Amino acid sequence: MDSAPFVGSEAMANGLVTRQDLRHRFRRIYRDVYIDPGCELDAPTKARAAWLFSRGKGVVSGVSAAAIHGSGWISADHDAELIWAEHRRKFDGLRIGFDELRPEEIETVDGLVVTTAARTAYDLGRRRPFGTAVARLDALCRATGVGISNITRIAEGHGGARGIVQLREVLDVVDAGAESPQETRTRLALMAAGLPRPQTQIEVMGPDGRVFARIDIGWARWKVAVEYDGEQHWSDERQRAWDIERQHLLEALGWTVIRVSALQLRTDPWGVAARVRDKLRAAGAKV
Known part of the structure; x- marks a missing residue:
């Protein structure tokens, strides 16, 4: 039964631990399967x-x-x-x-x-x-x-x-480009509202020909991007600074960026979809 970091009856039979050790020094996961509490x-x-x-x-x-x-x-x-x-x-x-x-x-x-x-x-x-x-x-x-x-x-x-x-x-x-469950839910909310199926992880090149951004969800044809803002986008100061700079660079290249929070997605998915629909129409999409 033993397979680090687990211990069980085999370790006890081999004299490596006692029953008292198992009860007091290890955490029981299932019957006869224990793990070091530090793992x-x-x-x-x-x-x-x-x-x-x-x-x-x-x-x-x-x-x-x-x-x-x-x-x-x-x-x-x-x-x-x-x-x-x-x-x-x-x-x-x-x-x-x-x-x-x-x-x-x-x-x-x-x-x-x-x-x-x-x-x-x-x-x-x-x-x-x-x-x-x-x-x-x-x-x-x-x-x-x-x-x-x-x-x-x-x-x-x-x-x-x-x-x-x-x-x-x-x-x-299904789209393997989704990097989180919230990105998946954003994509599904947009599709449920009747919008065309978006692309994921769209690479955007800067004037120097190098890729400087990957857009979570969007439509390259109309240059409309939807970005889900997870917690790290607000709690990490450097991440937030780059997000601002990145959006400025995208807009300079003609992209429209719609940012979506967890609260908006949870409480008003139709409102999110409506804003995206308006931007797609403004860009020439027949939606």
């Missing part, structure tokens, strides 16, 4: 703990597999996920599924047996709510480079599975 329990670490708890019989899946594949924005507060056909009990902090897995849908990453990126996307894309599913697939596709065709191939092998209709809708709007 960060992030999503990948929690996934490994769950797999060790299964003694290697489970397959890391869902958000846990996405974390192992390098996908960002997954909180350790999420239950770890396994597909473990032999086990039907429920455990706190652990979500166990019993879905069918084919040999080509499983791989080994850093010693853990996990669902492939394509199978992971297939699983996550079928879960509601829709916006969360898109954000998770945006992040997974960005981290792994898995293609839509690979995910579709998995879906075709599981015809009639629950959530397939939503998965198709999710795959229609």
